[in-house]
Amino acid sequence: MRSVQIFFQMMAANLRGLMAFKADFLVSFSAGLLSQTIGLLFLGVLFSNISTVAGWTVFEAAVLYGYMFVGEGMMTLFFQGTNGLWRQVRRGEIDRYMLRPLSLEQQIFGRDINLAGAGTTMTGLAVLGYSLSRLNIDWSWWRILVLLASLILGPIIRVNINFACSAAVLLLDGGGIKGIVDDLYEMGKYPLDIYPKAFRMLLLTLVPYAAISFVPAAVLLGKRPVAYILFLPAAAVLILLLRKFVFHKAIEHYEGAGN
Amino acid sequence: MITARALTKEFKIPRKQPGLKGAIRHLIHGTYDCKRAVDGVDFSIEQGEAVAYIGPNGAGKSTTIKMLTGILRPTSGEIRIHGVDPQKERIKNAKNIGVVFGQRTQLWWDIPVEESFSLLKNIYQVPDEVYSENLRLFQEIFGLSEFMGHSARKLSLGQRMRADLAAALLHNPSTVFLDEPTIGLDIGTKEAMRELIQKINRERGVTIILTSHDLRDVEDICRRIIVIDHGKVVCDQEIRALVAQYPMDRGLQITLSAKSPGLLEALRAKEGITHAAMEDTHTLSVEFDPNLHTAFSLVKEIDQSAVILDFKLKEPSIERMIEQIYRSGEGAK
Numbered sequence: 165m166r167s168v169q170i171f172f173q174m175m176a177a178n179l180r181g182l183m184a185f186k187a188d189f190l191v192s193f194s195a196g197l198l199s200q201t202i203g204l205l206f207l208g209v210l211f212s213n214i215s216t217v218a219g220w221t222v223f224e225a226a227v228l229y230g231y232m233f234v235g236e237g238m239m240t241l242f243f244q245g246t247n248g249l250w251r252q253v254r255r256g257e258i259d260r261y262m263l264r265p266l267s268l269e270q271q272i273f274g275r276d277i278n279l280a281g282a283g284t285t286m287t288g289l290a291v292l293g294y295s296l297s298r299l300n301i302d303w304s305w306w307r308i309l310v311l312l313a314s315l316i317l318g319p320i321i322r323v324n325i326n327f328a329c330s331a332a333v334l335l336l337d338g339g340g341i342k343g344i345v346d347d348l349y350e351m352g353k354y355p356l357d358i359y360p361k362a363f364r365m366l367l368l369t370l371v372p373y374a375a376i377s378f379v380p381a382a383v384l385l386g387k388r389p390v391a392y393i394l395f396l397p398a399a400a401v402l403i404l405l406l407r408k409f410v411f412h413k414a415i416e417h418y419e420g421a422g423n
Numbered sequence: 424m425i426t427a428r429a430l431t432k433e434f435k436i437p438r439k440q441p442g443l444k445g446a447i448r449h450l451i452h453g454t455y456d457c458k459r460a461v462d463g464v465d466f467s468i469e470q471g472e473a474v475a476y477i478g479p480n481g482a483g484k485s486t487t488i489k490m491l492t493g494i495l496r497p498t499s500g501e502i503r504i505h506g507v508d509p510q511k512e513r514i515k516n517a518k519n520i521g522v523v524f525g526q527r528t529q530l531w532w533d534i535p536v537e538e539s540f541s542l543l544k545n546i547y548q549v550p551d552e553v554y555s556e557n558l559r560l561f562q563e564i565f566g567l568s569e570f571m572g573h574s575a576r577k578l579s580l581g582q583r584m585r586a587d588l589a590a591a592l593l594h595n596p597s598t599v600f601l602d603e604p605t606i607g608l609d610i611g612t613k614e615a616m617r618e619l620i621q622k623i624n625r626e627r628g629v630t631i632i633l634t635s636h637d638l639r640d641v642e643d644i645c646r647r648i649i650v651i652d653h654g655k656v657v658c659d660q661e662i663r664a665l666v667a668q669y670p671m672d673r674g675l676q677i678t679l680s681a682k683s684p685g686l687l688e689a690l691r692a693k694e695g696i697t698h699a700a701m702e703d704t705h706t707l708s709v710e711f712d713p714n715l716h717t718a719f720s721l722v723k724e725i726d727q728s729a730v731i732l733d734f735k736l737k738e739p740s741i742e743r744m745i746e747q748i749y750r751s752g753e754g755a756k
Contacts, residue, residue, distance in 0.1 A: 166548075169545070170542075170545055170546055173545060177531060177534045177542060178534075180534060180538070181531070181533030181534045181574070182533075256524075260527070262493055263492060263520075263529070264546060265514045265515075265518045265546065265547065266514070419494070419496040419510065420495075420496055421434065422434070422486075
């Protein structure tokens with residue numbers, strides 16, 4: 165409980181630190197809105213030429229975008245510290261974390277916030293809300309449950325993918341893996357059915373971007389049976405364990421080699 | 424009590440040939456140099472001691488400090504700080520120690536010092552009365568209040584180091600590690616830093632482990648000195664005993680109008696001259712046994728073969744003593 169309290173205190177301090185730069189505050193926020201709007205423009209152009217992609221209409225595909233934006237936005241807003249672990253190593257920040265009586269994860273999670281994430285999250289929620297409202301969904305109790313669970317687990321999955329990837333860069337002393345995982349992120353914005361089987365498996369398990377967007381969307385829209393939703397908690401648990409393992413290895417490597 | 428037993432740290436350094444070809448070759452068939460930064464270090468430090476851990480650049484000082492504070496894992500050997508293994512029980516150890524790295528701040532960069540302190544108060548669970556008592560002490564010696572409201576990024580180096588030292592002491596650690604705490608500071612700030620360190624050592628019995636290239640820090644704060652060179656302890660003694668043991672040679676620094684051929688060789692051939700070298704083209708440095716020579720007799724002698732523009736006597740100091748320790752270490756290899 166105390167560690168949660170310290171986490172929030174760190175967050176509040178980060179926010180106050182941000183407020184000191186008023187112009188930057190506003191620019192970041194609008195940048196978040198703007199960059200996702202550009203993404204949506206691309207979706208619009210795509211669907212102006214073809215009516216469906218793998219049987220998904222423009223609003224159905226927009227649900228996938230909405231989910232991905234919310235995950236991305238929440239991560240950027242609250243857990244920016246999971247990005248660029250190697251940069252924190254270069255600056256000696258990891259050394260500083262190790263001198264404090266807190267877990268390293270907690271300090272990395274609480275390191276930084278970025279207002280661009282607020283813009284992205286808001287865009288994501290707006291796109292998701294509007295698209296779902298245009299799709300005549302029958303909001304039974306289990307659909308509401310699926311929506312809530314996906315909005316909570318999605319960002320958790322997103323953060324852990326990013327954190328695992330960031331830790332892998334540290335472990336392997338190289339950034340190659342980050343480029344691959346970032347490219348896979350874009351694939352989460354489209355129906356899984358358009359990809360070859362190997363990619364579908366990858367996006368559901370090891371790098372579960374599809375669990376953030378496609379899994380809940382397909383269940384909500386009736387494109388997959390309800391039981392398909394189990395991929396969501398399963399992927400969350402798997403990526404959490406994977407992240408813990410990779411991070412543990414990365415820190416072991418760091419303690420051996422220093423910076 | 425702090426103990427290190429057969430403490431060793433090796434680093435693997437990739438050996439790369441220059442250019443793209445070298446980089447590719449390294450990728451396929453990497454070769455590594457093994458560097459032993461700390462090599463079988465042993466020591467034991469009692470609670471309340473103030474110990475200087477010194478040595479030339481690259482001797483292994485910072486690597487040792489990083490192992491003692493739990494940042495680096497030893498390759499072999501054992502460390503206990505109040506019975507705790509700092510690497511295996513990092514969080515438990517962190518509660519007991521305070522650390523200042525002169526080159527890097529421990530403060531949050533973007534928030535006011537005041538808020539950094541109150542975050543630390545919560546993280547270390549410092550009781551209110553301890554916190555306010557400590558702030559009062561730091562204020563008295565450091566005058567922190569003038570910049571408590573500023574963020575760390577806005578502080579001058581002197582202010583930042585004062586804030587950093589205060590931050591490391593907020594939770595009343597029983598051991599404090601100071602790695603180059605006065606580097607780059609002006610005399611006034613250095614003295615304030617030393618005063619606070621001395622005070623917590625003498626009045627509160629806090630163990631101090633200090634690395635510094637400024638030997639005034641060592642003389643003012645520490646009573647014991649551990650000298651490390653090439654990763655090995657070459658000397659571990661009370662400073663007082665060390666001074667008595669090293670019958671200090673006197674030193675002369677002589678400025679010549681021109682380089683005088685044969686002079687160095689002639690000096691070195693004499694009995695009782697322990698060191699003779701040109702510091703630069705015009706400056707001759709000589710050390711001698713005061714029982715066999717006097718400064719006056721040496722100056723007179725050198726004056727016969729060279730033109731002396733100026734000379735000064737070098738006082739025996741810890742600095743010269745340590746120079747001698749390093750030099751004898753070099754000779755032993």
